[in-house]
Amino acid sequence: MKSHGLLLCAMLFAETGCFHRAQPIIAVTEDQFRFEIKPKSPPPDAYSPVPLPLSKADSDNLEKFLVAGGNTANASGSTTGDPAAARDYRELLESLRDKTWTYEQLLDQRVFRKWFPKMQVGGVVDARRDSPPRMPPLAARSGHYWWIFYIRGHDLTGLMVFKEAVPPPQPRSKH
Numbered sequence: 001m002k003s004h005g006l007l008l009c010a011m012l013f014a015e016t017g018c019f020h021r022a023q024p025i026i027a028v029t030e031d032q033f034r035f036e037i038k039p040k041s042p043p044p045d046a047y048s049p050v051p052l053p054l055s056k057a058d059s060d061n062l063e064k065f066l067v068a069g070g071n072t073a074n075a076s077g078s079t080t081g082d083p084a085a086a087r088d089y090r091e092l093l094e095s096l097r098d099k100t101w102t103y104e105q106l107l108d109q110r111v112f113r114k115w116f117p118k119m120q121v122g123g124v125v126d127a128r129r130d131s132p133p134r135m136p137p138l139a140a141r142s143g144h145y146w147w148i149f150y151i152r153g154h155d156l157t158g159l160m161v162f163k164e165a166v167p168p169p170q171p172r173s174k175h
Contacts (some may be wrong), residue, residue, distance in 0.1 A: 001016050006009070007121070008045055024120070024123060025125055026123050026124045026125065026146055026148075027125050027127075028124065028125065028127070028128070028148075028160075028162060028163045029127040029162045029163060029164070029165050031072075032071055032072045032073050032074070032161040033070055033071060033162050034047075034072075034160060034161070034162040035050065035061070035062055035070075035072075035159075035160065035161040035162065036048065036050060036160045037049070037050055038114070047128065048114075048158070049150045049157075049158025049159055049160045050062070050083050050155065050158060050159050050160070051158055052096060052100070052101070052149075052156050052157055052158060052159055053096060053097055053098065053099060054093065054096045054097040054157050054159070055097070056097065058097075059093045059096070059097045060096075061075075062093060062175055063085070063086050063089070063090075063093060065161065066082060066084060066085035066086070066089055066145070066161075067083060067085045067086050068080070068082075069082045069163075070082075070083015070144065070145060070161075070163030071160065071163070085121060088143075089115070089142075091114075092112065092114075092115050095111075095112070096159065099154045100155060101155070102154045102155055102156065103138060103149070103151050103155075103156060104154065106119055106138055106140075106149065106156070107119060107121070107138065112140070114169055115140075115142045115147075116140035116141070116142055116147065118140065118141075119138055119139070119140040120130070120138070120140070121136050121137075121138060121139075122136030122139070123139055124136070124137055124139050124147060124148055125138075133150065133151065135147055135150075135151045136151075137150045137151060138151065141164065143165055144162065144163055144164050145152045145161055145162065146162055146163075146164055147159065147160075147161050148160040148161070148162075148165075
């Protein structure tokens with residue numbers, strides 16, 4: 001009987017949400033799998049997010065990046081990794097180009113829930129930086145891509161998109 005009481009207490013404790021669920025750690029991937037501003041001769045901290053709202057040129061380049069499967073080596077147009085991306089993200093790219101957004105609109109009003117069912121604050125690990133940004137960015141995953149929105153005050157001021165890091169395949173055991 002005592003074990004049933006402990007089990008019931010544990011179940012009630014779990015139902016009330018008292019267990020901590022850690023947010024995912026998002027590792028920024030290598031250069032060819034990121035959409036951001038890349039200088040001609042990059043020192044480590046010279047990369048920066050693309051300014052928001054997006055310009056027409058940045059919007060077009062982001063669309064090419066997504067159609068290329070998130071690989072800048074394919075962005076020349078000779079290889080398409082995801083031809084449906086242009087259609088899937090067109091409305092989002094137009095929204096990011098036509099308007100200035102605030103973090104309250106993304107977190108509280110969930111204006112982009114069509115593409116991002118969940119959004120988190122922080123958790124982005126960018127090993128190129130000496131320290132994390134002053135304001136933790138908003139991070140959201142859509143398909144195989146992480147969209148990182150940088151904030152200044154209440155406004156979204158920058159964007160970096162990258163293909164999610166995939167762990168290397170593990171060798172099969174010989175059993």
